[in-house]
Amino acid sequence: NLKRAVAYARALNAEGGTEMLPALLAALAEGPQEQERGGSVKQVIFLTDGAVSNEDQLFSVIKAKLGRARLFTVGIGSAPNSHFMTKAAEFGRGTFTFISDVNAVEKQMTELYTKIESPVLSDIQVSFDGIAPESAEVWPDRIPDLYLGEPVVVGARFDEVPAAVRVTG
Numbered sequence: 001n002l003k004r005a006v007a008y009a010r011a012l013n014a015e016g017g018t019e020m021l022p023a024l025l026a027a028l029a030e031g032p033q034e035q036e037r038g039g040s041v042k043q044v045i046f047l048t049d050g051a052v053s054n055e056d057q058l059f060s061v062i063k064a065k066l067g068r069a070r071l072f073t074v075g076i077g078s079a080p081n082s083h084f085m086t087k088a089a090e091f092g093r094g095t096f097t098f099i100s101d102v103n104a105v106e107k108q109m110t111e112l113y114t115k116i117e118s119p120v121l122s123d124i125q126v127s128f129d130g131i132a133p134e135s136a137e138v139w140p141d142r143i144p145d146l147y148l149g150e151p152v153v154v155g156a157r158f159d160e161v162p163a164a165v166r167v168t169g
Contacts, residue, residue: 020048024058028065042069043116046088052081062091070094070145072116076105093144121146121169126154128162135159145169 027044052058062071071092073085076099089096095115099108124143128136137157146152146169 020046020052020058021054021061024061025065028061028067028069028071030067041119041122043094044069044071044092045074045112046071046085046092047074047076048080048085049075049077050079050081052084055081055084055087058084059087059091062088066092070116072097072112074099074109074112076102090140090144091142093142095144095150115147115150118148119145120148124152124167124169126156127166127168128156128158129164129166131158131160131162 024046027046069092071088072094073089073092074097075082075085078100080098082096082098085098086096095112097108097112099105122145124146126138126143127133135158139155143154144152
């Protein structure tokens, strides 16, 4: 598969605009391979160096098709749509990596690959003892995985102080 992927990438000919929707749909499609993997999680890396014009459509696809997958976004150069990339990574339970200097691509991509190979805790759930789930506001709706050396930030608002906070994954 790796040889086929490299051959495919080498045969690509970039000529202007990017059709992100078909690529995102293909990457998030669940095929027989995902069903055979059992407990493993598909990790998708969405990389671009330019503008994203159909943000709302792409956000809808991510929310509808993500399933158990994780979406990591990478913007390279001076013009990627950072708003889209940040939100897409948030909806995709991944992270956004911004690489402004093309000379730093190898270093920062290696760091990203190292991180996604080392999840510490996945499928994180936060509950608050003594607080009914419907009376607490929690952000983000879907908590991202915890990776070595990175925090997971969860915000919550409720009328009473909970007896305890439980984090499971």
